[in-house]
Amino acid sequence: MKISFHGAARGVTGSCHLIRCNGSRILVDCGLYQGPREIEQENAKPFGFEPAEIDYLLLTHAHLDHCGRIPLLHRRGFRGEIITTAASRELARLVMLDSARLQEDEARWKSRKQARKGRHKPVEPLYGTLDVLNTLDSFGRSAEYGTAMKLADGIDATFFDAGHILGSASILLELEEGGRSRRVLLSGDIGYSDRVILRNPVLPADADVVVMETTYGDRRHKALQPSIQEMYDAIDTTLQRGGNVIIPSFALERAQEILYYLREGVDNNRLPRHMQVFLDSPMAISATEIFRRHPECYDENTRELFSNGQDPFGFSGLHFSRETAESIALNRISGGAVIIAGSGMCSGGRVRHHLKHNLWRHDSSVIFVGYAAIGTLARRIVDGAKQVRLFSEEIPVNASIHTIGGFSAHADNDELRAWHARSGRPETTYLVHGEEDSMRAFAGTLTRTSVVMPALHEAHEL
Numbered sequence: 243m244k245i246s247f248h249g250a251a252r253g254v255t256g257s258c259h260l261i262r263c264n265g266s267r268i269l270v271d272c273g274l275y276q277g278p279r280e281i282e283q284e285n286a287k288p289f290g291f292e293p294a295e296i297d298y299l300l301l302t303h304a305h306l307d308h309c310g311r312i313p314l315l316h317r318r319g320f321r322g323e324i325i326t327t328a329a330s331r332e333l334a335r336l337v338m339l340d341s342a343r344l345q346e347d348e349a350r351w352k353s354r355k356q357a358r359k360g361r362h363k364p365v366e367p368l369y370g371t372l373d374v375l376n377t378l379d380s381f382g383r384s385a386e387y388g389t390a391m392k393l394a395d396g397i398d399a400t401f402f403d404a405g406h407i408l409g410s411a412s413i414l415l416e417l418e419e420g421g422r423s424r425r426v427l428l429s430g431d432i433g434y435s436d437r438v439i440l441r442n443p444v445l446p447a448d449a450d451v452v453v454m455e456t457t458y459g460d461r462r463h464k465a466l467q468p469s470i471q472e473m474y475d476a477i478d479t480t481l482q483r484g485g486n487v488i489i490p491s492f493a494l495e496r497a498q499e500i501l502y503y504l505r506e507g508v509d510n511n512r513l514p515r516h517m518q519v520f521l522d523s524p525m526a527i528s529a530t531e532i533f534r535r536h537p538e539c540y541d542e543n544t545r546e547l548f549s550n551g552q553d554p555f556g557f558s559g560l561h562f563s564r565e566t567a568e569s570i571a572l573n574r575i576s577g578g579a580v581i582i583a584g585s586g587m588c589s590g591g592r593v594r595h596h597l598k599h600n601l602w603r604h605d606s607s608v609i610f611v612g613y614a615a616i617g618t619l620a621r622r623i624v625d626g627a628k629q630v631r632l633f634s635e636e637i638p639v640n641a642s643i644h645t646i647g648g649f650s651a652h653a654d655n656d657e658l659r660a661w662h663a664r665s666g667r668p669e670t671t672y673l674v675h676g677e678e679d680s681m682r683a684f685a686g687t688l689t690r691t692s693v694v695m696p697a698l699h700e701a702h703e704l
Contacts, residue, residue, distance in 0.1 A: 243419050243704035245426070245453070247696040248290040249273055250675040254615050255307040256284065257675055259428065259453060260291055261704075263417045264396045267291070269299045269322075270413060270428050270453075274310025274341065276589060278617035285311060285368055290699040294319030298393050299380075301326035302430030303410035304333035304494060310341050313373040316380060323382040325391065327401060329409025329536040331381055333494055333529060338374045340493075340525045344590060346370050385411065387444070405433030405443035406651050407495035408532070408539050412446060417704070424704045427668075429454035431675070432653040432661055434463065438502050439533075439554070440495075441541045443653070448666030451704060452691075456676030457613065457652045459684025469648025470503050474512050476609055476644045477580060481514065484577040485605030485641075490593045490620060492586035493526035495651055496612050498533050500582060501555040502544075508557050515559070520572055522563040522583040522592050530555055573599045586612040588619035598632045600641055607642040611649045616677065659687055672696055 243263045249256030249271070256275040261268045269291075275284045293315045299322060301309055312324070312334070326334065345367035352365040385391060385401040392398055396418035401411040410433065415426040427449035435442040480487045491497045501521065507513035521527055533555070537545055547554045563569050569592050572581055583593035600606040601623075614620035622630055624645050629638045653661060662671065671691045673681045678695070685693045696702065 243417055243422070243424055244701055245451070245672070245704055246290070246699065246701035247672070247674060248699055249275070250307070251696050251698040251700065252678050252681065253281070254457060254675055254677060255281070256311070257308045258289070258311070259674070261415060261417070261426065264394060264419045266297045266394045266397055267295055268393065268397065268415065269296045271302055271308040271430070272299060272311045272315050273305070273307040276307055276587065276618075277615050281617065285314070289315065289318070292319070294321065296320050297322045299324045300399060300413055301330055301334060302404065302413060302428070303407055304330045304337050305407065305431070305492075306337055306341060308430070309334045309337060313338055313342060313369040313377045316377040317369050317373045320380070322380065324380045325383050325385055325399070326381070327387070327409040327411055328384045329532070329539055330411070331384060332532045332535070333407075333409060335374075335378060336525060336528050336532065337494070338377065339371065342367070342369060342371045342374045387411070390416070402444040402446060403441055403539075404430050405435070405440050406431040408440065408536055412444070414447065414449065424451060425449045426451045426453070426704065427665055429661070431455050431457070431651070432658065434650055434653050434657060437466065437499070439499060439541065439544050440539060443661065445661060445664035449668050451670050451672070452662065452665050452668045453672045453674060454658070454662060455652070456658065456673045456681045456684045458650065458654045458680065459658055459673070459676050460680040461654060462656055463650050463654040464646070464648040466648045469646045472644070472646050473503065473609060473611070474507050476607055476642070477513060477517075480605070480607040480642070481517065481578055483605045485603060485607060486575060486577055486600050487580040488593065488596045488600050488606065488608045489580065489582045490586050490588050490608070490610060490612075491523075491526070491582050491584060492612055493523050493584045494529050496586060496649065497521065497523065497526040497582055497584075498530055498555055499649060500611060501530070501560070504580070505555065505557040508559070517559050517580060518578060519560050519580045519582065520563050521560065522569050522572060522581055522596070524564050526582070526584060527562045527564055569595070572596065577605065586620065587614050588623070594619070594632055598635070598637055601630070602638050602640050604640045607644060609644045609646060611646050613650065613652065655684065655687070658684060662688065667691065670694060672702075
């Protein structure tokens with residue numbers, strides 16, 4: 243039995259871990275690297291294993307940094323079975339198709355740029371829409387929380403609700419080989435308790451080996467209620483001075499959570515009833531529709547809203563901007579608009595256009611409600627950049643910048659430690675999916691376990 247680490251090793255993106263047992267190869271996640279160009283270049287490199295030899299791919303959840311390279315895996319020979327929850331299956335289809343479209347758009351743009359220089363060989367995308375459609379045929383059984391699934395002789399897998407996004411899971415692998423057994427628990431991304439919409443993370447059973455994320459292993463989150471009020475205050479103040487509010491947001495979970503709180507704010511007269519909110523993200527709009535189809539993932543309060551005929555994500559001032567022309571029209575609004583657009587890290591998508599038209603304005607605001615990785619545009623703005631480059635222009639940062647940490651979908655240091663404590667007394671704990679400083683800080687809080695921070699493509703005996 244072996245485990246090897248082929249992504250999110252001393253970094254936050256590109257999650258991908260390989261377990262070998264009894265002649266079978268089980269991949270857990272196959273995510274896209276996101277961040278500076280140097281990091282993104284990792285996406286096209288060899289995986290560190292032979293895709294055609296993978297028998298099963300277990301997907302913890304549908305964020306791009308966990309599912310975004312699955313079409314490339316299939317393109318390079320993977321023909322095994324993909325297993326995930328029903329909600330993650332729907333969301334992964336949406337995310338991968340959107341990623342393919344972006345890959346194809348970028349390849350066409352690069353090809354035109356090369357042609358202007360006299361180089362007429364077209365640039366190939368990392369993968370395309372056809373690759374995604376072919377990949378969808380590999381999705382097999384749907385996992386149900388708490389129910390063990392037999393993968394092969396000596397290999398069982400159980401998915402537990404991770405409370406991170408709709409359909410997210412931690413996975414327990416029960417392995418037997420040569421008279422030896424190991425319980426290997428992979429956290430995926432662990433959610434934060436007592437948030438709206440989703441249930442709290444399910445604390446795991448005992449394990450011999452733990453592989454866990456450390457995104458916020460070095461800090462505690464701000465309290466949720468003050469964070470909600472901070473967002474309300476920032477929006478209200480901006481609207482009163484006649485500016486626009488730009489909220490860069492991840493399309494899955496975060497956009498729906500913000501809509502939930504905006505609806506609550508309007509219902510409770512904490513935000514103006516005439517407030518006009520634009521969800522400017524085709525993927526977030528589609529994701530919201532998928533959310534409505536999976537009440538099995540909701541907490542009690544959200545289920546109750548639905549049962550009473552209320553839409554937890556809707557209110558009178560909400561507009562969906564699905565078409566490109568509708569998005570462009572938003573940039574002609576001089577004030578009074580709240581625009582939620584992707585991507586959360588401002589690494590692409592429509593939000594960059596809205597930043598171009600609003601960052602230079604003293605009366606506007608940008609509200610960051612999610613994690614910003616090192617090297618991303620969002621991180622540069624959060625860290626106090628005086629100007630940023632957008633579409634070949636230097637744009638001064640004059641807008642009010644708000645960073646609200648209480649909305650995180652990731653567990654903080656306290657919750658990560660509580661989650662780990664419930665895993666029993668594992669012999670070894672592998673820390674992944676975190677920046678090195680965060681990993682080291684969290685490692686210092688763990689006792690009665692051997693802690694390893696594996697490097698990329700590093701392999702270990704189980």
